Amino acid sequence: MKKTLALCCLLLLPGQTLLAQTPAQTPEGKPDTLSWTPIETWKADVKPRSFAQTLDGRMVFILGEDSKVHLYSTEGQKLGVIPAEPGTVALDISPRGEMLYLMDQNGSYQALDISLAKDIDIAGAPFLGKETAPVAIVVFSDFQCPFCNRVHPLLEEVMKRNPETVKVLFKHMPLNMHQQAEPAARAAIAAQEQGKFWQMHDALFAVSSSLSPETIEKAAAGIGLDMEKFKADWNSQATKDKLAKDLTSARLAEVNGTPTIFVNGRRVNAPSPDIIQKMIDQELKKKK
Incomplete structure (x- = not known):
């Protein structure tokens, strides 16, 4: 069995006793440089x-x-x-x-x-499928991430398999390493204000390898947005607040990369149609 030594945290199991902090002694009885400080102490309810x-x-x-x-x-x-x-x-x-x-x-x-379900705030998030669907697939995504560009077709396949029981929700997580991801996320939120999030979603991913303020504006015009309203919403504080809400959701769900997918709050560790379908079936079985 692999054993791990943690110098910053001490876990006591049943039957163990914590002693007061005491300097370690060398064989000659002289204090050594080793010392320790208890960080957390609790007792498990199992032997x-x-x-x-x-x-x-x-x-x-x-x-x-x-x-x-x-x-x-x-x-x-x-x-x-x-x-x-x-x-x-x-x-x-x-x-x-x-x-x-x-x-x-x-x-x-x-x-x-294994996975522990996370409580992800999905209020106001754009979605595909029936609003009352019992299974919610949440994807944290970045418009400049090449891997995120490949996830949408996978989720479309899952939706085709489960048209009555699954909805897909989008959460923004623009990474700092992608300079145009944050403006693109704000642009998608601005498009959502005009009821055209998914059209903007597709248009942005179509130019994800060449995102710039110019290509983002062109994408907005291309899907028929009211450009005056779009530009105002693109840079509004309300849009920035909505983006900050998604970033908070990502942090609380311990998301550290994109794309990251959850099925009813359970992280999908190796996304594929079959693995996601298995998780969907598990969630539906719980509700019977």
């Missing part, structure tokens, strides 16, 4: 068999003697429980905790793709 912590210090996974994996925040909040096979004796996780690896006493190995 542990193994545990691991994400490298970002956000989650702790504890394999209990009840053959279940218990998820906690590093502040001790219970996040969920994942059943494991009887006889499971060890676990490991990927750096962010999106993959869980289990090993039983007979040497059987199992890898699980």
Whole structure:
């Protein structure tokens, strides 16, 4: 089993006792330079068999003697429980905790793709599909990102498979590395004010490799926007506030790149039509 030593955080499990801070001693009895400071202390509600912590210090996974994996925040909040096979004796996780690896006493190995649903604010976000659809697919995107340009056809295929049960919502996340992504995002928000977000969405991605103020304006004119209103909305404080709201949603959902897709708040780690369909089916099954 892989063991991880964290010098900035100390997790105490049942039966362990925290001692007062004490200078380490060399064999000769002289104080050494090593010292430590407790950061967090709490007690799990399960007898542990193994545990691991994400490298970002956000989650702790504890394999209990009840053959279940218990998820906690590093502040001790219970996040969920994942059943494991009887006889499971060890676990490991990927750096962010999106993959869980289990090993039983007979040497059987199992890898699980897991996700914790995020509460994403979708009020006012442009969407495709029925507003009352039970499954919401949220995509955080950047108009200057070449990978984002390839996601829309994938989502269109998913929509064709699930016309009654799925809606796709767009959230802006212009990356700092893309100089024209932020103006393009504001332009799409301005187009939304005239009821033409998706037309502007397609027009901007059509010129994503050559975005500039000139090509953005040309795209706006090309879809028939009222240009006087568009230019006013493009640079308005209200538009900037709407963009800031999406960026806040991205931060709270721990989105650090584009495109990032969620199905009812669950992150899609390897987007493909089949994987997304499987997650959709899981969400629909929950609602039966």
